[in-house]
Amino acid sequence: MKIKLEKLEIQSRKGKELIDLTPDVERVVEESGVKEGLVTVLTMHTSSGIIVTEGLPCLEMDVLNHLDKLAPDQGNYYHNRYLAIDGRLGFNAGAHLRSIIGGIQVSFPIHEGQIVKGSRQRIYFAEYDGPLSRLCCIQVMGE
Amino acid sequence: MIDFHTHPVLVREMVEKYKELERVIREVFFIGNRLQPLETFHLQMDVAGIEKAVLLPIDCSTSKGCKIFSNEQITELCRMSKRFIGFASVDPHRADALPELERAVRELGLRGLKLSPPTQEFYPNDARLAYPLYEKAAELGIPILFHAGMSWEPQAKAKYGQPLYLEDVASDFPYLKIVIAHFAWPWVVEAAMLALKYPNVYIDTSSLYFDNPLDFLAYVMKEEIPLSLIERGLREKVLFGSNYPRVEIKKMAEAVRGLGLTEGCLRLIFKDNALRLLGEVEA
Numbered sequence: 027m028k029i030k031l032e033k034l035e036i037q038s039r040k041g042k043e044l045i046d047l048t049p050d051v052e053r054v055v056e057e058s059g060v061k062e063g064l065v066t067v068l069t070m071h072t073s074s075g076i077i078v079t080e081g082l083p084c085l086e087m088d089v090l091n092h093l094d095k096l097a098p099d100q101g102n103y104y105h106n107r108y109l110a111i112d113g114r115l116g117f118n119a120g121a122h123l124r125s126i127i128g129g130i131q132v133s134f135p136i137h138e139g140q141i142v143k144g145s146r147q148r149i150y151f152a153e154y155d156g157p158l159s160r161l162c163c164i165q166v167m168g169e
Numbered sequence: 170m171i172d173f174h175t176h177p178v179l180v181r182e183m184v185e186k187y188k189e190l191e192r193v194i195r196e197v198f199f200i201g202n203r204l205q206p207l208e209t210f211h212l213q214m215d216v217a218g219i220e221k222a223v224l225l226p227i228d229c230s231t232s233k234g235c236k237i238f239s240n241e242q243i244t245e246l247c248r249m250s251k252r253f254i255g256f257a258s259v260d261p262h263r264a265d266a267l268p269e270l271e272r273a274v275r276e277l278g279l280r281g282l283k284l285s286p287p288t289q290e291f292y293p294n295d296a297r298l299a300y301p302l303y304e305k306a307a308e309l310g311i312p313i314l315f316h317a318g319m320s321w322e323p324q325a326k327a328k329y330g331q332p333l334y335l336e337d338v339a340s341d342f343p344y345l346k347i348v349i350a351h352f353a354w355p356w357v358v359e360a361a362m363l364a365l366k367y368p369n370v371y372i373d374t375s376s377l378y379f380d381n382p383l384d385f386l387a388y389v390m391k392e393e394i395p396l397s398l399i400e401r402g403l404r405e406k407v408l409f410g411s412n413y414p415r416v417e418i419k420k421m422a423e424a425v426r427g428l429g430l431t432e433g434c435l436r437l438i439f440k441d442n443a444l445r446l447l448g449e450v451e452a
Contacts, residue, residue, distance in 0.1 A: 039212050041419060106381045113199040113321055114415040117381035157212035159181075159205050 030058035030166045033070075038156035042094070044077070044086040045151040047162070051134075052141060054164045061139045063168010067149055068131040070161040073121035075128040075152035078143075086150075089128075093154070097123035121155035128152055136168055171254070171443040172214065172222040172418055174314070174350055174375040174410025177238060177246055179205050187242065193235045197288075198227075199322050202414060207249060210413075214252065217411075217419035223254045223443075225283040225314065231262035232290040233324065240273040247278070254447065256281040256314065261291050261299050270302065274309045280447055282306050285316035286334075287325035294337035303342045312346035312371075312446050317353035317360060319378060321415070332360045339367040346446055348408060352376040357393040364406040365398070371446060372403070373410030374425055374438070382416055382424035390428055404434045408442050 032054045036045055047067065055065050067076050079085055103119035132149060135142040143149075151162055177183060178194040181204035194200055214222055224246055226238035236258070243255040257273035259266040259282070273279045282302075286293050293299060293315060306313050317332045332353040339347055348371045353360035355378075363370045377385050390396055399407055411421035426435060444450045 037206070037208060037212075039215075041216055100381070100383060106384075107379065108321070112201040114202070115377055115379070115381070117420070157209055157216060159203075159209050 027167060027169060028058060028060050028063075030054065030060070032164045034162050034164060036151050036160045036162060038074075038151075038153035038158055038160060040153065041156055042090050043153045043156065044089065045153065046081060047076075047149045047151050048081075051149050051164055055136055055141055055166055056139070058166035060136055060166050060168040063136045063166060064133055065136055065141060065164065065166045066131060066133045068163040068165070069125075069151065070163055072125055072130075073118055073155040074160055075125045075130050075154065076132050076162065077128045077150050077152050078132050078147050079150065080146045081148035089152075093124040093128055094120075096127055118155050124152075124154040136166070170217075170219045170221075170439045171409065172217075172219045172411050172413065173348070173408040173443050174373050175222045175224055175413040175418070176415075177210070177224050177243070179203070179414050180210060180246065181206050182249075183238075183242060183246065189235070190238070190242075193237055197229065197233050197235055197322065197324070198237050200414065205414075207246075211250065211252065213413060213418045217417075217422040219418055219422065221252050221254055222413075222418075223256055223281070223314075223410075225256050226258040227283060227285045227288050228258040228260040229285070229288045230260045232288065237288075240269070240277055240279060243279060244277040255279045256283045258283045258285075259302065260289060261295075261302055262289070266302055267305050270305050271309065274311055281311045282313045283316075284313055285320070285325070286329035287316060287320045287327060288322055290326075290329060292329060293334040296337075299338075300341070303338060303345055307342055307345040310448065312348055314348040314350055314373070316351065317349045318351045318356055318376075319354060332356050332363060335370070336363060336367075339363060339370050343367075343369055345369060347371065348373055348446070350375055350410065351412070352389055354378055354389065357389050361394050361398060361403065364403055371406050371408055371442065373408045374421065375410035375412035375416070377412065377416050377421070382420045383427050386421075386424040386428060396428060396430065399428075400430055400434050404437050405442055405445075407438050408446070409439045
């Protein structure tokens with residue numbers, strides 16, 4: 027079985043945004059040489075996410091706005107406190123919660139060397155606390 | 170729009186180039202977040218609507234055996250980006266503090282002096298140790314930004330950050346521009362008193378010790394002192410500062426903008442007061 031792992035650095039440019047990773051995921055699958063298997067995309071941060079939706083700017087805004095309503099930046103959060111591990115205060119609980127709600131990873135089957143997904147489906151890196159340089163992990167496994 | 174209080178401690182290009190900075194920023198400055206490319210710093214400024222940022226080093230050679238960025242490293246960053254305004258730092262305990270400050274300003278082109286008495290372990294009104302430095306700064310025409318109040322650095326004692334020590338300095342050096350950082354929390358009223366009384370004393374907003382920027386600044390500027398004091402009495406004495414990367418620039422900017430100050434007052438805080446202090450417009 028082949029296993030290929032790529033860590034992809036992503037520079038988010040806004041506080042909140044969706045960044046289309048589909049071409050990167052397709053490239054990693056192609057470079058892996060895997061014909062039958064599985065690809066997994068995972069964010070390595072707890073204030074960002076990986077989501078799948080249709081590739082339309084209006085939907086991108088709706089997704090972010092809806093997650094904001096569910097987990098707004100301002101709230102009576104216990105996370106609003108000093109964190110010795112960081113040497114600074116947290117105060118980004120909303121971003122952490124949006125990450126949980128939206129999810130942090132997706133998987134797709136690979137068949138005949140292609141990602142098996144709907145024609146409208148796009149794989150997005152979701153920035154909830156940017157702008158930041160982020161890492162996401164793309165792993166391909168199969169034959 | 171100017172952010173008068175930032176630290177370039179997480180700039181990846183610098184920390185990877187100067188390996189000793191990794192230990193210094195983690196153990197002395199005490200920040201745990203991931204390094205970020207310089208581009209992130211610029212983007213943080215962009216999303217906050219900030220055009221320029223003051224970069225602050227701390228020379229704590231005697232007390233901590235290191236420099237939290239040297240004057241040369243600050244200069245290097247300023248050469249990488251026209252959006253940075255570099256300040257120098259010198260160690261008041263060192264015999265070469267005066268020539269080093271003169272060199273940093275005249276040769277490197279740095280625009281102000283950062284002192285952190287809690288980190289550097291001296292009392293700001295220690296005339297023997299610090300007054301020659303103040304005379305030199307006044308002669309060079311540069312402002313001094315003092316860390317005041319509590320510090321998150323583990324070895325930095327708040328006793329050195331009591332702003333009342335700065336009254337001697339403000340009084341003895343009337344031509345020296347003094348910035349009290351972090352609103353000197355928990356000594357907010359004392360800091361406000363100094364800025365109210367002394368024409369040469371300013372305060373920056375880079376204050377966050379609990380809750381979040383919006384709630385904390387509202388507490389400081391609406392409960393510890395009335396907001397009307399900022400709007401009327403101190404409108405020309407308060408500078409926007411974020412303390413990035415301990416606080417994201419956009420979040421501190423949102424907090425300041427959310428206080429309920431008038432647009433005219435916000436313009437002074439975000440820009441005009443800083444330009445005046447830096448000598449870019451007439452006082």
